Amino acid sequence: MNLPPLVQSFVLHFGEMGSRWGINRTVGQIYALLYVSPEPLNADQIVEALGISRSNVSMSLRELQAWNLVLLKHLPDDRRDFFTTPDDVWQILRTLAEERKKREVDPTLSVLREILMQQPASDAERHAQARMSEMHGLIERLTTWYEDVKQLETDRLATLLTLGAKVTKLLEAKDKIVSLGRSKRSTEKG
Amino acid sequence: MNLPPLVQSFVLHFGEMGSRWGINRTVGQIYALLYVSPEPLNADQIVEALGISRSNVSMSLRELQAWNLVLLKHLPDDRRDFFTTPDDVWQILRTLAEERKKREVDPTLSVLREILMQQPASDAERHAQARMSEMHGLIERLTTWYEDVKQLETDRLATLLTLGAKVTKLLEAKDKIVSLGRSKRSTEKG
DNA sequence: TTGTAATTTCAGTAATTACTGAAATAACTG
DNA sequence: CAGTTATTTCAGTAATTACTGAAATTACAA
Numbered sequence: 001m002n003l004p005p006l007v008q009s010f011v012l013h014f015g016e017m018g019s020r021w022g023i024n025r026t027v028g029q030i031y032a033l034l035y036v037s038p039e040p041l042n043a044d045q046i047v048e049a050l051g052i053s054r055s056n057v058s059m060s061l062r063e064l065q066a067w068n069l070v071l072l073k074h075l076p077d078d079r080r081d082f083f084t085t086p087d088d089v090w091q092i093l094r095t096l097a098e099e100r101k102k103r104e105v106d107p108t109l110s111v112l113r114e115i116l117m118q119q120p121a122s123d124a125e126r127h128a129q130a131r132m133s134e135m136h137g138l139i140e141r142l143t144t145w146y147e148d149v150k151q152l153e154t155d156r157l158a159t160l161l162t163l164g165a166k167v168t169k170l171l172e173a174k175d176k177i178v179s180l181g182r183s184k185r186s187t188e189k190g
Numbered sequence: 191m192n193l194p195p196l197v198q199s200f201v202l203h204f205g206e207m208g209s210r211w212g213i214n215r216t217v218g219q220i221y222a223l224l225y226v227s228p229e230p231l232n233a234d235q236i237v238e239a240l241g242i243s244r245s246n247v248s249m250s251l252r253e254l255q256a257w258n259l260v261l262l263k264h265l266p267d268d269r270r271d272f273f274t275t276p277d278d279v280w281q282i283l284r285t286l287a288e289e290r291k292k293r294e295v296d297p298t299l300s301v302l303r304e305i306l307m308q309q310p311a312s313d314a315e316r317h318a319q320a321r322m323s324e325m326h327g328l329i330e331r332l333t334t335w336y337e338d339v340k341q342l343e344t345d346r347l348a349t350l351l352t353l354g355a356k357v358t359k360l361l362e363a364k365d366k367i368v369s370l371g372r373s374k375r376s377t378e379k380g
Numbered sequence: 381t382t383g384t385a386a387t388t389t390c391a392g393t394a395a396t397t398a399c400t401g402a403a404a405t406a407a408c409t410g
Numbered sequence: 411c412a413g414t415t416a417t418t419t420c421a422g423t424a425a426t427t428a429c430t431g432a433a434a435t436t437a438c439a440a
Contacts, residue, residue: 079408144354165350394428398426402422
């Protein structure tokens with residue numbers, strides 16, 4: 001590996017982290033490298049930087065592309081492929097969320113739904129279905145929230161995050177105002 | 191494997207999903223099995239249900255305990271350990287979030303902070319630091335939100351989820367009311 | 381104590397996953 | 411077209427991870 005020390009720490013950390021997800025070490029390292037590079041890199045530069053085989057780079061880039069985590073760029077008068085990550089970290093977050101949902105959440109929801117359609121043949125199955133139904137309900141709630149929130153532009157999303165739990169306080173305030181309005185009107189009528 | 195068909199589908203699915211996380215197949219299967227079981231199971235029952243070795247069950251249960259995903263129970267006049275998952279799916283979600291934060295997010299934040307403390311020795315390092323700083327900022331924002339929201343009781347959390355993006359609308363309404371109040375007052379003064 | 385049941389540990393092996401080098405393919409150039 | 415460069419594929423191998431059975435440990439009972 002042939003990198004500035006500070007970049008190397010980052011790349012190595014992402015390699016280790018990769019394994020904690022389903023992603024392998026090399027894929028994590030390549031991603032990290034592209035993320036911090038000032039300009040797009042081609043495959044041979046990655047080979048050079050990380051000290052791994054050309055074919056490994058090819059396969060790992062393909063995986064990163066499957067995850068939509070990497071952008072393919074072309075320089076004028078150069079046939080080689082160059083790769084970067086999006087500049088905007090919020091965009092990266094969105095992509096990550098979307099892909100993980102697609103790979104992990106959606107299949108689980110569909111398995112759950114399928115099982116819940118079936119007729120239980122015993123008490124054990126009946127109980128299992130009840131449990132799965134709870135899980136299904138929770139996951140569906142979370143994904144509905146996600147589908148909703150992901151539409152927001154970045155600065156609104158940021159606002160929502162900053163607000164955090166204070167939202168519920170705000171909600172109470174609103175209820176108070178609304179009910180105040182109602183009681184005022186009903187007073188005016190009565 | 192010796193399970194009601196409907197439970198088996200669920201267990202097998204969780205086994206496969208396990209691999210997509212860092213968790214292995216067996217751990218995923220055991221968790222799924224415990225999750226849908228009407229009462230706690232002991233190690234031999236798990237061996238029987240999943241058709242795996244006793245030692246594998248022991249190691250996998252230990253891993254699930256390390257994740258706080260499983261509860262140890264004892265029956266009167268029985269020396270054996272019995273295992274369950276918490277009944278409340280929201281509690282399970284909280285545990286999952288907490289553990290993943292601990293294992294994935296916190297170490298990453300600390301690596302980032304450490305690197306950002308250092309003096310860059312080149313333009314490349316300077317640029318890398320700028321990128322890492324963006325990432326650090328985003329992750330910190332997300333964790334602050336999480337630390338805030340996780341304090342909420344379940345029904346408030348549920349409300350917040352149901353609200354979703356509508357929160358920002360609510361926020362605008364509040365701003366309008368507040369500014370209305372202000373302009374009214376300033377009109378009164380002027 | 382000694383015996384027995386429950387659980388854990390761990391060395392060895394099986395299974396899976398990651399990686400490489402060589403060959404094939406694709407994309408271009410003169 | 412032949413020649414060159416870039417990229418991908420893939421069989422074989424290396425490395426890692428998962429799993430087992432046997433032995434060790436722990437916890438209790440007689």
